Amino acid sequence: MEQKTAVVFPGMGPSNFSTVGRFMVLDPYARRRIATTDEVLGYSLLDRFYESDDDYSEYTQIAFLVNSVALADRAVAEGGMRADVCAGPSFGQKAAAYWAGSMDFGDVVRMTAELARCERDYFADQHTDVVTHSFVRVPEDRLQEYLDDLTRRGGWYDISGRLDRGFLMLSIRAGLLDELKQAISDMGGYSMYTMRPPVHAAIFDGLRRRAEESVIGRYAIEAPRMPVIADQDGRLVTTADDMQRMLLDTFDRPIDWPAMVATLIESGVKRMYITGPENLFRRVDCTRRNFEVVNVDPKAALRTLLTPA
Incomplete structure (x- = not known):
């Protein structure tokens, strides 16, 4: 079987400006994505992110998305990444939807902002415990x-x-x-x-319905141009309906990274680029045991940016 390469957009962990802000200011790929994001949202993402004190705020989520995509841009331009398969466990599925060609980048940014507000409002009075x-x-x-x-x-x-x-x-x-x-x-x-708020549980089916009706259902979602692996069970996402289902399943179905790993192996993937500010998915045994992992994160990018030519 032909050896293939996957790009993986990681799930979101706690994040703040102090850990990634310098990368966002200095990296040319991040700056280009931020410029588009500012135009789409009508405000300065860097300013809002700097002022945020919540690891999962609307602005933190958008920054995580922007950084993940910018790091994938860097992996292509500077590292020669040519991905055959795309995956995005949990929050990473938003970046995966863009990278695989199912959604426009501006739409993914808007959707991310709207979903953050939708979740905030839902958990303000539902499942607060x-x-x-x-x-x-x-x-x-x-x-x-x-x-x-x-x-x-x-x-x-x-x-x-x-x-x-x-x-x-x-x-x-x-x-x-x-x-x-x-x-x-x-x-x-x-x-x-x-x-806090919690994630990926069956009792959040009400959030799933609200997200579909008020946010996701309003966006044009197309069939991906490369195979995408669903984070709930490792199934291959190949149609527009499959993509929408994956985006909605995230609210009330658990993620299953080992199932995704199994599908990556079955697909012939040997090399995995993990593009995003994370230190989790690249470290677990089932990842390190099965793939050559190329980590593309803000710290690695900054070392490149700050090293004299």
Whole structure:
């Protein structure tokens, strides 16, 4: 089988101006994308992002999108990237929709801003007691025993993501978060971060309907020009309907990175460019074990920009 290359736009982690602002100011690819973004939105993204103190604000989300696409631009122009397959787990699917040719860049920027506001308004009065917690190195049999006991006690949970063996995202009532963290520690695991608002759980079907009616359903979405891998189950996205379904599934279905990895392997992918300000997907075992990973992030780009010719 022919050896192929994939571009992966990572899911979003906590981000702020102090960590990526210098890249955005200095990098020519970022500056070009920011200029288009400012024109589309009618305000200065850098100014709004600088003033934001929320790791998941509207402006932080747009900045993450812009940086991911700009880094892919850099990978093509400076690194010779020629991707055959595209993937974007969680938030990364927005950049993937653009890169694969399903949506115009300006539309993706507008959609990202509108979805951020849609989610903010939804979680202002819905599921206000739910958080999504990420953790690693937990034996899954012991975790299931804990979750079964939680269910017997009348507790609620939902798996919001599976990134590798023993590496999960779990949505749970905020009142049980301390108990969950202690249980993870007792199992020999390590708690990473907690997301507020939460993500990727079946009980957010109301958010899915609201997003479809008020945002996504209003945009022109075309069939991708290259294969895209859906982050919920690793299926290939090849039609406009498939693309819209993937964008909507993100609200009420968990991400499954190992399933995406399996499809990438089946597709003949050997090299993977991960373009975005992240340090997660490139580090998990199922990624490092199966691919030659080329990381294109703001820190690496800045080293290039600041190195004398």
